[in-house]
Amino acid sequence: MYLLRKRWASVFTRDIFSAGLLATSRSESANKVMKEICRSSTSLFDLVIKYDGILQKWRRGEREEDMHCRWLPGQYVRNNPLLTHAASVYTRALYKAFEEEVKASFNVILEEFPGEVGEWLWFNATSTGLRSRPRVIQFNRYSSHATCSCRMWESEGIPCRHIVKVFYLKNVVQIPDDLILKRWTKGAKFGESFPLNDCLHGGTMxxxxxxxxxxxxxxxxxxxxxxxxxxxxxxxxxxxxxxxxxxxxxGSPMKPCDGSEPTSGKVSNKIQNPKKIRGRVYVKKKRWQAEGRKKRGVKGRTSTEPKRTQLGTKTTINFMNIDEDDSADSAEEQMVNAGL
Structure with a gap:
């Protein structure tokens, strides 16, 4: 684990885009969904039906969110050009995250590095408060492109509070196009797919x-x-x-699209359907159910003898088992047999 620390330690993975998810967030969310829709006794057919219902619910919520994104959300500061541009580009959830960075930028103190005037400007940013570390921002005065040592944009795709502070200092009224990921925009599902530059973050694919x-x-x-x-x-x-x-x-031959090995004329083994289990599947019952079944004995009565019940001092006969087609003589015989 220590030799592979660059693959799992957060300090080494800040340059890799992860959309703000932790290492176990995706697996934990998937396990939660699967536990809600299935159990150990759930059949494969029921699992597919319930999973399809979950997908329909997610897609319905996504369509509702797309409808709400048509209107601009309420802004923290009215008539602010940077927030207005962000509200017109980002979705509602991403705009709220960017708005939080704008609020946090009020507590950032900038200090420009002295040096020759050129294409790039360097700033030292410090946030007031506990656990604040100095950050270094690199800003291009011509393209308005900026990078920060906190690597928030490289990992989450949102400009951090330090970059926002530099934008306010240099009168940048719109977020540069190279700092906007199409997957966070309102039109991410429409038009062409995202460019190849989105796959590269800090030189890493x-x-x-x-x-x-x-x-x-x-x-x-x-x-x-x-x-x-x-x-x-x-x-x-x-x-x-x-x-x-x-x-x-x-440098190695690629497998066919179906994932099978080339057979050179031989017939490949096909995947067959599983065998069907015939007969009744017995479920193990609890102990108290088995004991109750033994006490009750055989269900129902097979004899045609009428039932006798005693209500107070009188005795009644249940004639439910006497057929309607029987004659009166047969009824009298049954009464004699009953002891009446």
Whole structure:
């Protein structure tokens, strides 16, 4: 674990984009959802039905959130150009997070490094309060691009309070385009997918974003060319050539798309359906249920003899088992047999 500390220690992973999630946040949230919809006795069919219901609920909430994002949220400071631009670009949840950084920027004290005037300016930022560390901000006076040593933008995709303080000092009224991730914007699901620059944070490739981008691009090409056979054949041809080129770069042959090994003419083993279990599945009952069943004995009565119940000093007969088609003689015989 100590040799792999650069993969799990937060001090070494600040340059990697994680959307503000901790190492165990995704697994804990997934476990919570699965525990709510299934148990150890839940069948596979019921699991799929309940999981589909959870997805429909999430998608419904996402559509409602998209509808609410059409209007601008209430701003902490009215007529503030930076907050107005952030409210028009970010979603409601991300705008609230950016607004908190704007509030915290009021307690940041900046100190510009002396030196020659050039393209980049350096600032030393210190927040008033406990556990505050000095941060170093690098600001480009021409493109308004800024980086901070706290690495909040690299890990969460939101400009930190130190960068916001520099923006106010240099009269920057809008967030630069290179500091806005499309996944946090209102139109993230529309138009083209996010650019390749979003996969790179601090010179490090984020493989999750890279795989997501490749899958989206291929899916959009496949759906847009479904009505043209020429376009479909061109896509398949280019994918085959790209597969060979990637195999040469990687240095190892790539497996087919289905994940199986090349069979060279031999028939591959296909996955068959599981065997059906016939008969009744018996469930182990509790001890008190088994004992109660033994005491009650056989359920019901198989005899056609009428039941006799005693109410006070009188005796009554239950004629429920006497057929309507029987004659009066048969009824008298039954009364004699009953002792009346």
């Amino acid at each position: 984020n493989y999750m974003l890279f795989v997501n981008k490749c899958m989206r691009d291929v899916y959009e090409m496949a759906t847009s060319s479904k009505d043209s056979e020429v376009a479909c054949s061109a896509i398949l041809e280019q994918l085959a050539n790209l597969r060979l080129e990637v195999s040469k770069i990687v």
